[in-house]
Amino acid sequence: MRHSKGSRSKSRRSKSRKKSPPKSWRSKLLKFFGVVFGISILALMVGFGVVDYTVTQKFSGKKWALAARVYARPLELYVGAKVSDEALKAELSQLSYQSVSYLSSPGQVTYQRGKTEIYLRKRTVNGQTYPAQKVQVQTRQQTIASLRVNGKATSDIVVVEPLEIGAIYPASGEDRILTRLEDIPPLLGETLIAVEDKNFIHHHGISFKAIARAMLVNLKSGEIVQGGSTLTQQLVKNLYLSNERSISRKVVEALMTISLELHYSKAEILETYINEVYLGQAGRRGIHGFALASQFYFDEPIENLNTQQVALLVGLVKGASYYNPRRNPERATSRRNTVLEVMAESGLISAREARDLSKKPLAVTKTPSSQHAYPAFIDLVKQQLLRDYELEDLQSEGLQVHTTLSPSLQSVLENSLSKRLSSLEKGYKINRDSLQGAGILTAVGSAEVLAVVGDRNPRYKGFNRALNAKRPVGSLIKPAIYLAALESGDYSLATTVDDSEVAVDLGQGDVWRPNNFDNKDHGHIPLYNALAQSYNQSAARVGMSVGLREVFNAIERLGIDEPLPQVPAVLLGAVELSPYDMSHFYHTIANDGIYSPLRAIRSVYTSEGERLQRYPLDASERIEPTDAYFIDFALQVAARQGTAKSIYSTISPDIALAGKTGTTNDQRDSWFAGYSGNLQGVFWVGTDDNQPLPLTGSSGALRIWTDVFSKAPLDGINKVKPSSVEYYWIDSQSGLLSKSRCQNAVSLPLLKGHQPKTKSRCVPVSGTKKPWWQRLWGN
Amino acid sequence: MLFANSRNLFFVTNTVTNIVTNLNIRKKVHSFIRIFFVIITCAGAVGCATTGSNSSAPIIPGQEQGQATGSKTPPPPAQAPVNSTSRVIDDLLAKGKRALSSKQPMLAIEQAERGIRIDRTEPELYLLLARAYDALGEVTKAANFARQGLRYVSNSQFLLKQKLQKFTEN
Numbered sequence: 031m032r033h034s035k036g037s038r039s040k041s042r043r044s045k046s047r048k049k050s051p052p053k054s055w056r057s058k059l060l061k062f063f064g065v066v067f068g069i070s071i072l073a074l075m076v077g078f079g080v081v082d083y084t085v086t087q088k089f090s091g092k093k094w095a096l097a098a099r100v101y102a103r104p105l106e107l108y109v110g111a112k113v114s115d116e117a118l119k120a121e122l123s124q125l126s127y128q129s130v131s132y133l134s135s136p137g138q139v140t141y142q143r144g145k146t147e148i149y150l151r152k153r154t155v156n157g158q159t160y161p162a163q164k165v166q167v168q169t170r171q172q173t174i175a176s177l178r179v180n181g182k183a184t185s186d187i188v189v190v191e192p193l194e195i196g197a198i199y200p201a202s203g204e205d206r207i208l209t210r211l212e213d214i215p216p217l218l219g220e221t222l223i224a225v226e227d228k229n230f231i232h233h234h235g236i237s238f239k240a241i242a243r244a245m246l247v248n249l250k251s252g253e254i255v256q257g258g259s260t261l262t263q264q265l266v267k268n269l270y271l272s273n274e275r276s277i278s279r280k281v282v283e284a285l286m287t288i289s290l291e292l293h294y295s296k297a298e299i300l301e302t303y304i305n306e307v308y309l310g311q312a313g314r315r316g317i318h319g320f321a322l323a324s325q326f327y328f329d330e331p332i333e334n335l336n337t338q339q340v341a342l343l344v345g346l347v348k349g350a351s352y353y354n355p356r357r358n359p360e361r362a363t364s365r366r367n368t369v370l371e372v373m374a375e376s377g378l379i380s381a382r383e384a385r386d387l388s389k390k391p392l393a394v395t396k397t398p399s400s401q402h403a404y405p406a407f408i409d410l411v412k413q414q415l416l417r418d419y420e421l422e423d424l425q426s427e428g429l430q431v432h433t434t435l436s437p438s439l440q441s442v443l444e445n446s447l448s449k450r451l452s453s454l455e456k457g458y459k460i461n462r463d464s465l466q467g468a469g470i471l472t473a474v475g476s477a478e479v480l481a482v483v484g485d486r487n488p489r490y491k492g493f494n495r496a497l498n499a500k501r502p503v504g505s506l507i508k509p510a511i512y513l514a515a516l517e518s519g520d521y522s523l524a525t526t527v528d529d530s531e532v533a534v535d536l537g538q539g540d541v542w543r544p545n546n547f548d549n550k551d552h553g554h555i556p557l558y559n560a561l562a563q564s565y566n567q568s569a570a571r572v573g574m575s576v577g578l579r580e581v582f583n584a585i586e587r588l589g590i591d592e593p594l595p596q597v598p599a600v601l602l603g604a605v606e607l608s609p610y611d612m613s614h615f616y617h618t619i620a621n622d623g624i625y626s627p628l629r630a631i632r633s634v635y636t637s638e639g640e641r642l643q644r645y646p647l648d649a650s651e652r653i654e655p656t657d658a659y660f661i662d663f664a665l666q667v668a669a670r671q672g673t674a675k676s677i678y679s680t681i682s683p684d685i686a687l688a689g690k691t692g693t694t695n696d697q698r699d700s701w702f703a704g705y706s707g708n709l710q711g712v713f714w715v716g717t718d719d720n721q722p723l724p725l726t727g728s729s730g731a732l733r734i735w736t737d738v739f740s741k742a743p744l745d746g747i748n749k750v751k752p753s754s755v756e757y758y759w760i761d762s763q764s765g766l767l768s769k770s771r772c773q774n775a776v777s778l779p780l781l782k783g784h785q786p787k788t789k790s791r792c793v794p795v796s797g798t799k800k801p802w803w804q805r806l807w808g809n
Numbered sequence: 810m811l812f813a814n815s816r817n818l819f820f821v822t823n824t825v826t827n828i829v830t831n832l833n834i835r836k837k838v839h840s841f842i843r844i845f846f847v848i849i850t851c852a853g854a855v856g857c858a859t860t861g862s863n864s865s866a867p868i869i870p871g872q873e874q875g876q877a878t879g880s881k882t883p884p885p886p887a888q889a890p891v892n893s894t895s896r897v898i899d900d901l902l903a904k905g906k907r908a909l910s911s912k913q914p915m916l917a918i919e920q921a922e923r924g925i926r927i928d929r930t931e932p933e934l935y936l937l938l939a940r941a942y943d944a945l946g947e948v949t950k951a952a953n954f955a956r957q958g959l960r961y962v963s964n965s966q967f968l969l970k971q972k973l974q975k976f977t978e979n
Contacts, residue, residue, distance in 0.1 A: 110894035185896040475929025
């Protein structure tokens with residue numbers, strides 16, 4: 031049996047050996063295909079696994095690098111707030127509030143003389159959400175006299191949404207504003223589906239019907255006029271794939287589409303599409319998503335889009351560059367009207383509505399909104415942000431940066447600076463466009479930077495002179511000399527100082543002989559007047575007498591924390607500092623001797639609206655209250671009667687102001703730093719190649735300062751007199767004690783009991799008859 | 810000198826008044842004489858002064874003298890605001906105090922800073938900052954803000970002055 035079995039099997043083996051070649055070939059082939067098939071399935075499964083992982087990883091995680099968005103300070107309305115009708119109008123216009131005759135929906139405003147009614151939008155400011163509100167503002171003398179919210183008088187602060195003023199974009203250049211599906215106008219989503227993918231709700235990612243229809247249309251027309259891609263496929267292409275056209279890419283695209291449809295709802299896919307889609311270009315910046323496109327083309331938030339605007343934006347999906355409504359308005363109009371027809375066919379609007387709307391103009395803004403128009407201020411914001419954040423995070427995390435910029439003051443600053451530079455060039459016959467300028471406005475007390483201009487063209491993104499132009503500051507430094515003198519105890523505002531010729535031995539045979547600007551000696555003059563008139567000889571003499579070390583110490587305490595050349599010439603401003611540096615210096619004086627680092631940022635929030643960081647006010651006492659009071663007094667005299675007295679030919683004398691001019695050697699730099707009770711401004715005028723100019727601090731920078739301050743809402747300086755200070759009548763010639771109604775008598779604040787003990791001879795003021803009661807009671 | 814004059818003249822005023830009191834026309838003359846002497850007192854005090862004004866706004870040289878120095882600019886009058894922001898400041902102070910008592914010093918700081926943006930010379934706002942920073946354990950900051958607040962306290966605000974001074978003693 032065994033044998034027979036063995037012989038049978040042998041014979042079978044021999045048989046099979048005989049027939050084996052064809053059988054083995056087939057089996058091998060089968061095996062081969064089996065293996066190939068197996069491997070293919072395995073590869074497909076692995077491939078799908080990889081694709082699936084890739085799709086879900088990106089889709090469930092962070093899909094995009096989001097730009098940090100930068101906002102101005104929100105306008106706050108309250109009774110007593112200093113807001114002019116013009117400023118209010120300008121700010122609301124920048125926020126795209128529509129001027130109408132009757133308020134019917136949020137985002138509208140009506141203007142009457144002295145009365146403004148605003149329908150504020152729903153808004154979230156500082157983590158607090160406010161509903162849409164009707165607000166009535168009545169102003170008198172540039173101040174809010176009454177405020178009503180929804181018809182009721184209120185003493186609360188009404189907060190207006192902040193203006194977006196800039197962004198820090200991802201390295202990719204893609205920019206978008208993320209929107210949730212529930213915040214998108216339903217008509218937009220419906221139109222998008224009607225135009226791009228009618229069957230979106232029902233298919234599973236790939237629509238063979240759509241492919242067949244597209245093929246048919248393309249065959250008929252002889253060119254590719256219609257795509258068969260569903261919204262999901264388009265999203266996959268945009269989100270995960272390159273523009274490459276190959277079979278393998280098509281396979282990957284299909285797998286990804288299926289994966290996306292398997293894992294995510296239609297709502298999630300549509301929301302992502304609406305945020306992802308490319309809709310325009312602004313230089314290097316790609317405009318993605320409907321929310322940003324709405325702002326980019328219409329300067330409107332997405333929720334305010336009307337039907338024809340929706341039609342245009344949906345039409346742009348087909349080719350944002352080809353149908354660019356600014357460059358190719360005819361093409362764009364035709365495309366919009368096609369979309370309107372589709373909307374009518376789909377029952378979204380009536381045929382008549384489509385017809386009527388197709389006659390409407392595109393109404394896109396001429397240029398993209400000016401929200402990225404503050405390069406100098408944004409520079410400062412970036413500088414301060416980079417101390418706490420990595421650039422990569424700023425470019426990708428979608429942070430919301432709330433700053434201190436006042437759009438209305440920024441606009442006043444920009445206009446004043448560029449207009450005045452042109453008129454100076456004309457008036458002084460300076461080469462056209464050769465003058466440059468920079469200016470910074472700061473809120474006194476809160477130390478918030480309100481406006482910055484770093485170039486006469488405020489949109490120029492290059493060299494920022496306000497922050498980075500280090501120029502000799504001239505007489506702007508002088509308050510530090512006199513502060514050091516007052517602090518020494520050897521001087522008071524009444525002390526007479528010698529303004530005759532001065533020579534300072536620098537050693538090795540070198541002698542420094544500074545001259546007055548008018549090349550005259552002014553003899554002995556009281557200290558306050560030496561500062562107010564900005565005499566150089568007396569400043570150099572006082573500085574050397576007090577000691578350079580003391581003067582440098584005062585400069586440092588006033589807010590200049592960089593090393594300075596230890597030479598006497600610094601006394602007359604031979605030290606290079608920027609307008610921003612000098613803003614710190616003068617803010618300390620304006621702020622009653624309290625140093626506060628200037629701030630451009632209030633808070634930083636995450637993209638979800640959670641606060642990451644606040645930038646609080648900081649303060650340190652740098653000058654005694656009495657000395658701060660004295661320096662402020664002398665600077666007020668400079669504004670009333672000194673080198674800056676031209677201020678009051680424009681600004682009402684009822685407003686107490688203070689300031690200091692600065693002019694450097696050969697009049698290469700013109701400076702002015704000055705303040706009111708609430709606002710401080712530092713200005714520089716010069717040329718980039720450091721040319722001599724026919725301008726002084728008074729005839730150059732001061733004029734821009736005056737232009738700005740005459741338009742800004744001002745509080746006059748109103749210092750609280752320290753209890754140890756008393757006003758005394760002093761003879762301004764001799765510095766001795768005088769009496770009222772005596773010639774040359776001036777009322778000066780001095781430390782109580784530190785008045786001069788010797789009385790000057792009183793020569794009654796000529797031409798004035800003493801009142802009878804004074805004659806009766808004697809002097 | 811001003812006060813010395815006032816005291817002497819007040820004595821004279823009273824003496825004259827006492828004499829006139831004995832007459833029948835007492836009531837009418839009494840008030841007239843009082844007003845007359847008060848005016849004389851003030852005028853005399855001004856005429857005799859070697860001290861200038863005690864107002865918080867400085868008298869700019871040349872302006873007080875007017876014709877004497879040939880200045881053309883009038884002195885800056887005290888500014889009367891159209892509408893005071895005091896109610897807004899009071900509201901912010903109240904909110905800040907509530908935040909402090911509910912142990913939210915950061916919120917109190919925000920309210921105080923908001924107030925400083927509106928009226929930077931309101932000393933109560935600096936007291937609120939000092940208290941809030943003190944609650945956070947930042948005593949140096951508390952002292953700094955208290956010192957700043959002290960610069961804006963008027964002579965009549967004794968209690969406020971005391972409260973602020975407490976933080977500067979740390």
